[in-house]
Structures are given as C-alpha cells and as structure tokens.
Amino acid sequence: MNQNKSKSKALILLVSLFASICMWVYVVTTVNYLGESELRNIPVTFVGQEEMLSDYDLIISEGADSTVSLTLYGRRSVLAQINKNNITAQVDLSNVKRSGENLALSYEIIYPNGVDEDDVTVTNRDSYYVYLTVQQLETKNIEVRGVLDVDCEVAEGYVAKAFAFQPETIDIMGTSDKLALVSHALVTVNRTNIDKTITDDYQVQLVTYEGEIIKDEDITLMTDVVTATLPIAKTKDVPLVIEVIEGGGATGANLIRNIEPASVTISGDAEIVDGVSQIILGTIDLNTITTTETFEFPITIPNDAENLSGVEKATVTVRLSGLETKTVTATQIEFINAPDGYKPTALTQSLSVVVRASESSIDSITYKNVRLVANLQDYSGAGRYEVPVKVYIDGYEDAGVLGEYSIIINLSAVQSAGDDDKEGQSQPNGVVIVGN
Numbered sequence: 257m258n259q260n261k262s263k264s265k266a267l268i269l270l271v272s273l274f275a276s277i278c279m280w281v282y283v284v285t286t287v288n289y290l291g292e293s294e295l296r297n298i299p300v301t302f303v304g305q306e307e308m309l310s311d312y313d314l315i316i317s318e319g320a321d322s323t324v325s326l327t328l329y330g331r332r333s334v335l336a337q338i339n340k341n342n343i344t345a346q347v348d349l350s351n352v353k354r355s356g357e358n359l360a361l362s363y364e365i366i367y368p369n370g371v372d373e374d375d376v377t378v379t380n381r382d383s384y385y386v387y388l389t390v391q392q393l394e395t396k397n398i399e400v401r402g403v404l405d406v407d408c409e410v411a412e413g414y415v416a417k418a419f420a421f422q423p424e425t426i427d428i429m430g431t432s433d434k435l436a437l438v439s440h441a442l443v444t445v446n447r448t449n450i451d452k453t454i455t456d457d458y459q460v461q462l463v464t465y466e467g468e469i470i471k472d473e474d475i476t477l478m479t480d481v482v483t484a485t486l487p488i489a490k491t492k493d494v495p496l497v498i499e500v501i502e503g504g505g506a507t508g509a510n511l512i513r514n515i516e517p518a519s520v521t522i523s524g525d526a527e528i529v530d531g532v533s534q535i536i537l538g539t540i541d542l543n544t545i546t547t548t549e550t551f552e553f554p555i556t557i558p559n560d561a562e563n564l565s566g567v568e569k570a571t572v573t574v575r576l577s578g579l580e581t582k583t584v585t586a587t588q589i590e591f592i593n594a595p596d597g598y599k600p601t602a603l604t605q606s607l608s609v610v611v612r613a614s615e616s617s618i619d620s621i622t623y624k625n626v627r628l629v630a631n632l633q634d635y636s637g638a639g640r641y642e643v644p645v646k647v648y649i650d651g652y653e654d655a656g657v658l659g660e661y662s663i664i665i666n667l668s669a670v671q672s673a674g675d676d677d678k679e680g681q682s683q684p685n686g687v688v689i690v691g692n
Contacts, residue, residue: 292379293335295343297323300363300386304349309393312353315474317431318389324363327380334375342368347386355392360385391431398440399425400460400482405446410488414451415523415564417487419443423479426460430475438475439465443484454486489523489562490530496520496555496570497534503543505612505649505656506576511542514573517565524561532558537570546658548575580618581658584611586626586647589663593633599670600632603640604663609647613655625650630663640666 300322308314324345328335344366352359363386367373402419410416426441441460459481462470496515500508515537522529537553551572557563586609591600607628611621628645635641644662649655 289332290330291332291335293328293338294325295328295338295340296325298326298340298343298345299323300345300347302347302349304352308349308352308390313393314352314355314390315393315431316388317391317433317474319387322386322388324386325382326365326378329377329379330375334371337371338368338376345386347388352390355390357389359388359390361388362386391433393429394432394435395427395429395478396435396438397425397427398438398462400441400443400484401463402443402445402484402486404486405444407448408446409448409450411449411451413491414488415491416450417489417523420485420487422483422485426480426482427478428462428475429478430472434472434475437464438462438470441477441482442469443482445484445486450486450488453488454484456484457481458484490526491521491523491564492529492532493519493521494532495534496537498537498553498572499539501539501541501543503541503656504545504658505614505654506542506545506579510576510578511540511545512575512577516571516573517567520555520557520563520565520567522557522561523564524558528558528560532561537572540572540574542576543656543658545574545576546581548573550574578614579612580615581610581612582618582621584609584621584626585623586628587623588627589645590627590629591665592629592631595632595636595667597670598636598638598667600630601666601668602630602663603666607645607661607663609661610658611649611655612658613649613652617652617655621649621652621655625652625655628661628663630665632665632667635667638667638669640664 302316302320305316326343328338345363346366347361347363349361352361362384365373365378367376400421400423402421404410404416421443428435428438428441440463442463443458443460445454445458447454460477460479462472462475462477464470496517496519498513498515500511502508520535522532535555535557537555538551540551551574553570553572555563555568555570585606587606589602589604591602594600609626609628611618611626613621627648627650629648630643630645632643635643641664642662643665644660647657647661649657
C-alpha cells in the first residue's frame, strides 16, 4: 500500500513538472519573447483639416491618400495587438497657413487602445515625413447653359427658343487647376412633344471645354439648382406678296413677278402667328412699268413675332406680258369746270402720248381715239397756266397711257355773254372742246 502511495506522489510530481515546463516555455516564447512586426500601407490621417479650410481656404490637393510602412520591435504579446487597421500615422495641420507644393510634414504614430507606446520601438520606417501639396481655394463664376436631351422632342409646328435662367451664372469653388477645366454649368431638359413654354427647377452639371461632364468632388458648387425657362413658340411659313396699282393699260393679269425669297418663317405667340396669312412687301404702280424691273423691299414682320429665316429684304422682279406700246399724237383737247367769266384756250395744239394696249388692240388705236381732258376747277384769273391733263382712249377699255401729261392754256376774261370764240364752242356744264 505504501508502494502505491509512492507511485501516486511520483506521478503528481511529474505532471507538475511538465506543467511548469510548459508555462515556462509559454512565458519565454510568447509573453516575454521580443520580436519584430512589419506593417505596410498604414493610412495617414489629418488633424486640423477643417480649420485649415475654414480659416485659410486651404485644401490638400495631393497626398491626402498617403500611407507609411513601419517595422515595430517589442514583445510578441504586444505586437500581436497591432495591425494596419488599428494603428494610425497622424499629421497635425495646425501650422499650415499657406499653399505650397511637396510640404514635408512629420507624423505621430497613434497605437491602438491597450498598447503603450513605451512598449514598442519603431526600428524602421519608409519615410519620416508625409509629403503634401496644399492649394488655395479659388472662386470662379461660370455661365449657365441649357440643352435639349437627345431624346427630347419639340412638337411639329413649334420651335424652342433660347433658354433663360435664374440665376444666369453660378459660383464654383476649388483649386485653380480644377477650376481651369470647367467651361460652364449645364441644364439638360428631357421632355417629349413640347408645345408650350417650360419653367422648372433643374440640377446643373459641370462641363469641360471639350463638352465632357465633370464629376469631381473637389469642386464645390455654391448653387447646384437653377430655374430654367425654355420658351416655345409657334412657327409658320408666310408668303411674301406685293400690292399692284393697275394703270397704263396693264392689270394684275399682265404682271409676271418673281419674289425672292418667296416666303419667310415666322415664330411667336400662337394667336399672333395664326393671324398672319401673308406679308405685304409694298406697292408697284403698273403705270410706271415699261420693261423688266427689279425692286428691293424690306421684310416687315408683325410686332411680337420673329423672322426665323433671318432675311431682312426681298427682291421683286416684274415684267408685263401681252401688251404693246406706241406713240399717238393727240389733238382732241377738252376743258371741264372752267371758271365763270373766263374762256380757256389751248396753246398746246397737240401732244405725243404713249399708249399701251393688248397686242390685238394696239394697231387699231389712232389719234381719233385719244382725248386730253384738262380740269380747270383749281384755276381762276386771266393768264397762262400749265395744266395736267387726263388721257382717255375711247373705245378701248383695256388701253391706257404711260406717264403723266400736261398742256399750256390761256384763260381770258369773257367780254360779253354773246362773245363766242370762233375756235371753240362753249358746251353745257362748262365743257369746252378744242381740236378736230
């Protein structure tokens, strides 16, 4: 029995010894054993960045994503608590008050909770400094522009006019190199079958000079929403016409005309545009047309409408067709409305008159068909006068004369009621006939 107790004591001693040896190995190899740990790409954090921006309008333009690599020396148990996700390289920006390139700033190593910096030694680091480029923020005022999306449709018969914006420009803030890329702010409208003016609020996008959209968080828009108005106007093709004064044996049926341009496109409010059926350029007096002639007229657009064609003048070329002219010597002269107590005498005995008529009638007209009528209602008192005459072509309604004519007359006082002129016979209603 004593032998069994001895054996049990021996076994207990052996187990205790083994446990002690294991404990000793653990303490030596894990708790107290010194070693190294290499940590790569430890992120750099910054203290005072917001104050640097608010107080001095400075931002980090390069180096904000910097990392460092460290080699740490210490007890294994301590190093096991440290990894690149809970250790930080921290840079204090409180002394940065102006812009600069490749600024070398020292950093402080912040260890995780539970690790005393005295228990760890940095034996190696890839750099003692973090290199930053700090730039001054600037402000740039840019124009707001608008565009219809590629799928946007304006209803047929309508036109989209120039955009209007409120505000017309916006301010953006960023570094000079970023701002230099920005051309303008863009509003994009996407509607279908647009037939009336649109006014709405739209988000703006920044656009480069090459027309590419900029998505850069380093550029701050002081205003990112604007009110855009897209005016929509009705359009219409309106013919250009001329008015004609018929005369000299010519009517509108004889006139061959060419108007260039023949029409213009106008736009405006639907009520105004619908009320315009034609645009009258001006008037042409056929009494003055003898050959092919060309006139230039301004194109006058109705108020509150716009000429989309952009042409401000029209050229009108006219000529007459189916008519002939010839000169006839007129000798029949009549006076009407002669003043009481005076007798008119024609000092002009004959007058060459240019007659125009159809090709079938012109040869038949002679001096016998031509009468010169002088209206004396505006004349009184004895003397000689140049008096306009109206020319009549008797028997030919389609004939007329070109130009204006006048004769020289003499008004003399009548001595007695019975004193008749041997060369003229007084007629009722103050008409005196002179000639063949």
